Amino acid sequence: MCPLALCLQLVWASSLAAQSPHAAPAAAAQSAGDAPETPQKEARRRRPTSARYVDANADRVLLAPTAETQPAGTMYFSVYELLPQVGYAISNRTQIAFSGLGVPQGGFLDISVKSNLIRKRAIRVSVSAALDYAGGSDLNFAFGRAGSVLQWCFKDSCLSSLSMGGTVIVHNAPGIALPYGITMGLTTYLSDTTTLLLEYTSLMNAADDLFFLDFPFFFVSYGVRVRADPSWSLDIAMIQSLSNSAPSIGRDRATFEVLGFPFVAYTYRWGPHY
DSSP, rough: OOHHHHHHHHHHHHHHHOOOOOOOHHHHHHTTTTOOOOOHHHHHHHHHOHHHHHOOOTTBSSSSSSOOOOOOTTTTEETTTTTEEEEEEESEEEEEEEEEETTTEEEEEEEEEEEEEEEEEEEEEEEOOOOOOOESOOOOOEEEEEEEEEEEEETTOOOSEEEEEEEEEOOOOOOOOEEEEEEEEEEEEEEETEEEEEEEEEEEEEEEEEEEEEEEEEEEEEEEEEEEEETTEEEEEEEEEESSTEEEETTTTTTTTTOOEEEEEEEEEEEETT
């Protein structure tokens, strides 16, 4: 025999469970003396586990993109080293982004659009286009970019995946072939707070140089992604050059000859899903 009060509580909880299967966990928690679940906690519990909902940087590896986009209605702010970016997902498949950096000697501006064409359990495909402008005291030029990414997901969530992409740079320099880039990126999910990152990036051209760039150059990047909440992600990585012609980005190349030079990227986002 159970005490009368406890028996009445059990009967009441059972009747609620019979009426609504979703009410059983909440009733059982209250009968055990737990506080009722807040709307915020309930929203997080019901949030999809797809990578783009739980990882703010799911739309890229390090330098290279994946085939994913941010969820519809998401506004996000990213910083790649010193380059800031602001973006907005106008739908579940399309996002736009604006990047820019101004310095006394010149500046850089990028406007890009990315759309997901295929989002299946194992395969995802996206296309992208961008307009860029770079200016300085002695040189001003504009160019465009067009690319596509094929992403293989190791699980339905796509928290671990392999992405392969290609990009063509369109410019107005006469008699010079269009530069093209090839990227491969691997994301390996370790826990709800940690993901390993590995990436290969190359940029090549039929000519030896274009404007101030010496072709070709190749990079291997590796690092870790940390997050404690779906609204933000932090990437800490090293980027190692595999070619003598790659830009050193203002750092002493000999100092980072073995490990590469450090790279940090951070994204914070807000919207109806967070």
